[in-house]
Amino acid sequence: QKLAQHPPIIRAFQTLKECAMKNITIVIPDRFADWEYSLIAPVLHSFTTNYRVRYAAADLNHKTSMGALRVIPDLNFADIPAENAALILIGGQDWRELNPADRATLAAHCERQKTDGNLLAAICDGAWFLAANGLLNDRRHTGNHLDAYRAEAAYHNAAQYQDSQREAVRDTNLITAGAMAAPAFSRAVLEALGDIPAEVLAYLPAA
Amino acid sequence: QKLAQHPPIIRAFQTLKECAMKNITIVIPDRFADWEYSLIAPVLHSFTTNYRVRYAAADLNHKTSMGALRVIPDLNFADIPAENAALILIGGQDWRELNPADRATLAAHCERQKTDGNLLAAICDGAWFLAANGLLNDRRHTGNHLDAYRAEAAYHNAAQYQDSQREAVRDTNLITAGAMAAPAFSRAVLEALGDIPAEVLAYLPAA
Numbered sequence: 001q002k003l004a005q006h007p008p009i010i011r012a013f014q015t016l017k018e019c020a021m022k023n024i025t026i027v028i029p030d031r032f033a034d035w036e037y038s039l040i041a042p043v044l045h046s047f048t049t050n051y052r053v054r055y056a057a058a059d060l061n062h063k064t065s066m067g068a069l070r071v072i073p074d075l076n077f078a079d080i081p082a083e084n085a086a087l088i089l090i091g092g093q094d095w096r097e098l099n100p101a102d103r104a105t106l107a108a109h110c111e112r113q114k115t116d117g118n119l120l121a122a123i124c125d126g127a128w129f130l131a132a133n134g135l136l137n138d139r140r141h142t143g144n145h146l147d148a149y150r151a152e153a154a155y156h157n158a159a160q161y162q163d164s165q166r167e168a169v170r171d172t173n174l175i176t177a178g179a180m181a182a183p184a185f186s187r188a189v190l191e192a193l194g195d196i197p198a199e200v201l202a203y204l205p206a207a
Numbered sequence: 208q209k210l211a212q213h214p215p216i217i218r219a220f221q222t223l224k225e226c227a228m229k230n231i232t233i234v235i236p237d238r239f240a241d242w243e244y245s246l247i248a249p250v251l252h253s254f255t256t257n258y259r260v261r262y263a264a265a266d267l268n269h270k271t272s273m274g275a276l277r278v279i280p281d282l283n284f285a286d287i288p289a290e291n292a293a294l295i296l297i298g299g300q301d302w303r304e305l306n307p308a309d310r311a312t313l314a315a316h317c318e319r320q321k322t323d324g325n326l327l328a329a330i331c332d333g334a335w336f337l338a339a340n341g342l343l344n345d346r347r348h349t350g351n352h353l354d355a356y357r358a359e360a361a362y363h364n365a366a367q368y369q370d371s372q373r374e375a376v377r378d379t380n381l382i383t384a385g386a387m388a389a390p391a392f393s394r395a396v397l398e399a400l401g402d403i404p405a406e407v408l409a410y411l412p413a414a
Binding site for chain 2: 031033034035037038039040041042044045046053054055062065066067068069070071072074093180182183203205206
């Protein structure tokens with residue numbers, strides 16, 4: 001019997017492989033924007049082998065996308081792992097409906113992700129969530145509309161807002177984009193991870 | 208009390224509105240390609256008001272996308288409505304795993320859709336499904352690879368295959384595309400429906 005066929009060794013290798021996988025957590029609100037996750041997630045889950053992609057929501061009830069897709073979340077906000085290669089907030093129509101406790105839990109995850117130097121990426125009203133929780137005050141950033149940011153008491157960084165319709169803005173480990181910039185946002189996130197092969201990035205549509 | 212507030216009248220109007228809505232059925236295999244439905248579905252479900260978008264699969268167990276999204280289908284193949292403004296087959300990795308009965312049920316829906324003159328659209332291995340069931344033999348079409356079509360006994364129309372990486376091919380009420388042409392496919396499907404406002408189509412990324 002070969003060593004590698006010995007069950008405890010196989011299990012040990014599986015555990016090692018599992019431990020080596022990097023977490024990607026994609027946060028989806030109800031009525032999330034289908035086009036904003038759809039280029040990033042398949043690359044990480046199906047075209048590379050070292051990422052574990054999971055979807056987090058305020059609760060585990062199914063969420064319905066703007067495209068009427070009914071989706072089962074994998075994680076509550078409370079169960080978002082402490083270590084993520086990327087924490088990604090996808091846009092959607094119900095970001096403003098989060099209750100204060102869920103909002104605080106998610107904001108704390110976002111803040112830790114940013115402070116730890118790991119990638120924090122947000123698009124559309126996902127970026128609005130960061131603005132509304134004071135997390136865009138020290139970085140260049142963009143989003144759907146500056147006016148929506150200005151309406152939030154915690155936001156005071158209009159000077160570093162880039163009005164960018166089809167481009168994402170990256171400042172160190174923070175990436176933001178507006179709803180129309182989903183291809184550029186996807187490319188920016190995947191490039192920032194630093195280990196996605198160029199031949200896989202070539203699949204992405206031009207930004 | 209105003210007439211329009213009278214409950215039976217409200218119900219009657221709701222029923223009328225429901226009857227006036229056009230069906231869109233999007234067929235998803237297990238391990239479906241997230242980027243291939245994600246531009247079409249939100250336009251029809253959230254940016255216009257006269258379409259009813261539903262997802263059909265071989266059974267109602269959840270399907271997992273290539274992006275690891277767990278999705279609850281709305282319809283079995285048997286329950287696909289007889290009348291669809293569009294029947295759309297999305298690519299994915301498990302098209303070849305359909306059992307013969309499910310395959311026959313879905314192929315019959317596709318054939319009726321085509322014969323009735325309603326829009327039949329298929330991308331990636333969704334288009335392969337049409338080829339494998341002899342449904343591309345009388346129209347210009349494209350797909351991922353001609354070789355995969357030629358391997359199917361029911362396919363004999365290589366002469367009308369267009370080798371098109373980033374473009375969709377429309378021939379009357381049939382639209383096909385390869386995996387890399389999802390933006391062009393989405394635009395072609397939405398334009399073919401004939402009633403999507405130009406300002407909504409302007410949201411779509413360049414093909």
